[in-house]
Amino acid sequence: MNAEFKLLTEFLQGHDEVSDSISEEDIQEQERRLGKPFPAALCEYYKRFGRSQYITQNCNNQYEPMTLHDIFVPDPDFFTTDKGFLVFYQCEESVIYCGIRFSDLKKEDPPVYLCAWNNPDWSLENESLTNFLVSKALIQLGVEDRLPYWVIFDESMWGLSDYLTYWGLSDLQYEIQETSSLQAWRIFCKDGVIFLFEMAIGENEDDILAVYLASFNRESIASLLERTTQDRQLPDYRTNLG
CATH class of the missing domain: 3.40.1580.10 (SMI1/KNR4-like)
Known part of the structure; x- marks a missing residue:
């Protein structure tokens, strides 16, 4: 994208x-x-x-x-x-x-x-x-709690590939390819939700520091946390969904 x-x-x-x-x-x-x-x-x-x-x-x-x-x-x-x-x-x-x-x-x-x-x-x-301009705007929207609904996953045992598989992002059609010289973020948009992965810059490209979800749509973001067809449970997170 x-x-x-x-x-x-x-x-x-x-x-x-x-x-x-x-x-x-x-x-x-x-x-x-x-x-x-x-x-x-x-x-x-x-x-x-x-x-x-x-x-x-x-x-x-x-x-x-x-x-x-x-x-x-x-x-x-x-x-x-x-x-x-x-x-x-x-x-x-x-x-x-x-x-x-x-x-x-x-x-x-x-x-x-x-x-x-x-x-x-x-x-x-x-x-x-x-x-x-577009990449930085999406990062601001996702990280700064500017949208009505948000979820934050802190560092855990899960890597980037785990989250991408869980949320159906693995084919990368939803990724906004940031062309920054320092690849500090991976950015995705799907169904009205911004997905931000803060990367741990190092040898392992799967390591992440945090994950941010943000949206204007409560149902869209809540559905990402309520998937019952998965055989894995998401790591702990913070949210304002209640």
Whole structure:
């Protein structure tokens, strides 16, 4: 499953309001203020989701989009060696910023680079701006308890393959393939539920640190916990389903 804006639009349909979008005029005004054009994918993202209550809330040590008016071009005092980036995303608590090279701004879907306060050099984060924006939004929706119903599985004896088999995700048709250089997450969407697997980066690709489920639909998420045809019992979990 491709990480496209259509996926986010369909998932949030009926929940986001029209007022959550940003006008093209506002985007053009910010482009003029910064003296830099925005890539088509970035413009489309802010037009659709620029004020979404589910995506733009302050995150708890997670990557989050800057508001349109907070997007910036580094000044001479910015800590990076290379100042030639349009900075639009951040992980505020960890002082991490994500940006697009000036030379890539006219590309429709440019790569995204990352810098951190303890490293003055930019490194490639994702080959695709669209993939970056959609993947990070789904992680925010799943991890930050922003949706009405959620379930969290902490680290257990189960690995990724156990969960994928149990929930019928093994054929990977429901996976959103994140193209990040650091494969910290596996992301799936099925029947209105977001499945997030926080990976333990190491030699064993089956090891996970936690599993997050989130949905607007109580019945869909509850059914994942109530399967009676399985010969295995899910590990312990936390939930607000009651």
